[in-house]
Amino acid sequence: MNPLRWSFRSRYFVGFLACAGLLAYALYVQFVKGLMPCEFCILQRIAFAALGMVFLIGALHAPKSRGGRSVYAGLAGIAALAGAVVAGRHLWVQLFPPEIATCGAGLEFRVAQQGWVGAIQKVLTASGDCSMIDWSFLGLGMPGWTLLWYLGLALWAVLAVKAGKQS
Numbered sequence: 001m002n003p004l005r006w007s008f009r010s011r012y013f014v015g016f017l018a019c020a021g022l023l024a025y026a027l028y029v030q031f032v033k034g035l036m037p038c039e040f041c042i043l044q045r046i047a048f049a050a051l052g053m054v055f056l057i058g059a060l061h062a063p064k065s066r067g068g069r070s071v072y073a074g075l076a077g078i079a080a081l082a083g084a085v086v087a088g089r090h091l092w093v094q095l096f097p098p099e100i101a102t103c104g105a106g107l108e109f110r111v112a113q114q115g116w117v118g119a120i121q122k123v124l125t126a127s128g129d130c131s132m133i134d135w136s137f138l139g140l141g142m143p144g145w146t147l148l149w150y151l152g153l154a155l156w157a158v159l160a161v162k163a164g165k166q167s
Helices: 008-031 039-061 066-095 107-123 142-162
Strands: none
Touching: 008 039, 008 066, 008 142, 039 066, 039 142, 066 142
């Protein structure tokens, strides 16, 4: 079974399953392993959820035209790009931590106090807890892996535009 010969519907459903699996793993690491997510982690989860929803809706709709498929690829690309930007910034903060590590307020508190725009601006300035590397696999921390997943899933979404079989 060559994945490059799968239908658009199958490819997008696999993309949805990948996003769901990544979110499930993030919850496992949080609630079973006890690693609390930082603000960047929360934003990356939101981006994976948005990307997963694009994949799911695209799989259910399964447009036949290249134009319709391109719309879903564009939406998936936007969600993946947003996640990749946050993951890249998170990776940067881990590689070059701030001199003074300060723990920031939770995302919910920031939104209540500053609104969404102010909260996102504050989150992207990073707090010290975002610089900690609590988990790694093959020498790469979680933000590095999420960055790779965002790039891979964006490529997967674009390749699905030219799906071999009709759904």
